[in-house]
Amino acid sequence: MKYKHALFLNPYIESTATSIMGLFPPTGLEYVATGAKGLVDKITLLDLRYERDFCDPDKLLDFIRKEIDIICVSIGWDRQFKEICGLLNLMPDNIPLVVGGYKATEQVEELFRACSKINIIVRGEGEETIKEVLKGLPLENILGISYKIDNKVIHNKNRPLQEVDAIATPDRNLRRYKYRLILNGINVTNSTFDTVLSARGCPFNCKFCTFSLNPLGQKRQYAARSVESVIKEIEQITANTVLFSDDNFFTNIKRAEEICDLIIARKIKKRFIAQARIEIARYPNLLSKMVQAGFKILLMGIESPHDRILTELNKGFDTDTIRKCFEVLKKYPIYYHGYFIYGNIGETEEEMLCISKFAKEISLDSITFQKLRIEKFSPLRKIAEETPGYHVTDRGELYSDTYSHAALKKIGRKIKFSFYTPTALLRILKKFMAMRFFSLSEVMSFISVIPRLLKGVIAREIEKNRLKDSLKRIFIKNT
Numbered sequence: 001m002k003y004k005h006a007l008f009l010n011p012y013i014e015s016t017a018t019s020i021m022g023l024f025p026p027t028g029l030e031y032v033a034t035g036a037k038g039l040v041d042k043i044t045l046l047d048l049r050y051e052r053d054f055c056d057p058d059k060l061l062d063f064i065r066k067e068i069d070i071i072c073v074s075i076g077w078d079r080q081f082k083e084i085c086g087l088l089n090l091m092p093d094n095i096p097l098v099v100g101g102y103k104a105t106e107q108v109e110e111l112f113r114a115c116s117k118i119n120i121i122v123r124g125e126g127e128e129t130i131k132e133v134l135k136g137l138p139l140e141n142i143l144g145i146s147y148k149i150d151n152k153v154i155h156n157k158n159r160p161l162q163e164v165d166a167i168a169t170p171d172r173n174l175r176r177y178k179y180r181l182i183l184n185g186i187n188v189t190n191s192t193f194d195t196v197l198s199a200r201g202c203p204f205n206c207k208f209c210t211f212s213l214n215p216l217g218q219k220r221q222y223a224a225r226s227v228e229s230v231i232k233e234i235e236q237i238t239a240n241t242v243l244f245s246d247d248n249f250f251t252n253i254k255r256a257e258e259i260c261d262l263i264i265a266r267k268i269k270k271r272f273i274a275q276a277r278i279e280i281a282r283y284p285n286l287l288s289k290m291v292q293a294g295f296k297i298l299l300m301g302i303e304s305p306h307d308r309i310l311t312e313l314n315k316g317f318d319t320d321t322i323r324k325c326f327e328v329l330k331k332y333p334i335y336y337h338g339y340f341i342y343g344n345i346g347e348t349e350e351e352m353l354c355i356s357k358f359a360k361e362i363s364l365d366s367i368t369f370q371k372l373r374i375e376k377f378s379p380l381r382k383i384a385e386e387t388p389g390y391h392v393t394d395r396g397e398l399y400s401d402t403y404s405h406a407a408l409k410k411i412g413r414k415i416k417f418s419f420y421t422p423t424a425l426l427r428i429l430k431k432f433m434a435m436r437f438f439s440l441s442e443v444m445s446f447i448s449v450i451p452r453l454l455k456g457v458i459a460r461e462i463e464k465n466r467l468k469d470s471l472k473r474i475f476i477k478n479t
Ligand code: SF4
Pocket: 202, 203, 204, 205, 206, 209, 210, 211, 212, 247, 248, 277, 301
């Protein structure tokens, strides 16, 4: 074998103190690490969010120098870019450094400029590509990578998307942790979390969507795993809360019903969370089975309270349909979380502020909202570029002469505070209790840790900022 011991690293140092994402395992990296099995003698998967010792760069480097002969890192988000570059620039020169992930695919040139130690960037889905890297194939023959020769960056052709059925489930034995709700380093409840990817792709074509088109502009056709393989994976999972990370778990209604039927028949006792479109309201049989099977939270893209914007985004429904669907949905004991987009082209502040009122009107339990982003291959790019007064940054952020980033941020805060009033927070709590989302022992365990949580918040934030500062200093020194 060309390599003996591969390190797969989730480099985000952000603790679970402030990020709900910290609940969930780095599934993308786990898929890639699973694909590497049999091609190296040993695999170590480190998630720095959960590592106390290895959060110290010296200890991490010491381990790498002694043990590792290839490093694979996943960069999926915008945040902590400088800190991660600082960390990567510390990596030993003699150990190949391979970087992949959504953000790495979007910002290949920028990453090579910021991190001189990177040897290869894997663009797009990495499962097949990493296998060829580990086998030691000549770099010029590997599709989907960018690499440097004599300081010149070479981009090989994109790798076509692979078949869904060929994707193995992630090997959870590679994990060193149980993913759970941890606040400020304290286990808040005994709930544990996991994710299952039962299908990839989405048949819809919402113009703003960053899921349906990958950063290379490739659209994956909807393709689902067999019902039996999904159930088998759920049965093997020990976590009591499972998120289906499909773009829309209910794309194929018959298949979704079959999965619910099997969960009920095999007496699988878990809480499920899934992304759904509002049209699910048209299937009362499915909704009843979902409740019985343990579906507790649905994450739904509502996007806008305005028909003009819904049409512009090609969402495929209007506000009247949204209202009618929620008349049905609210009869079921399910928690509904709505996603909205604001800062759309031509949208006024007054229109943006309607989000909160509309969300309350349709009885959403909670909301999140994001400024419109225009990714590289977004069909909205041309419209944005041709609309006078609108601008798109290199990072895909849309702003206008009337609404700067700062102004949009301020509007975002107004939406947040007009929705999340004390009454709304109380309603959320009541809904969780009415749905019995948390068991009594989970509630008791939460109450018992509240004093420790409060005491620890300040210390943890100080520690985090100190670590970030030291990585930033290293980044500046190395650039
Ligand atoms: S339905 Fe959801 S996943 Fe599909 S294209 Fe629209 S926003 Fe994207």
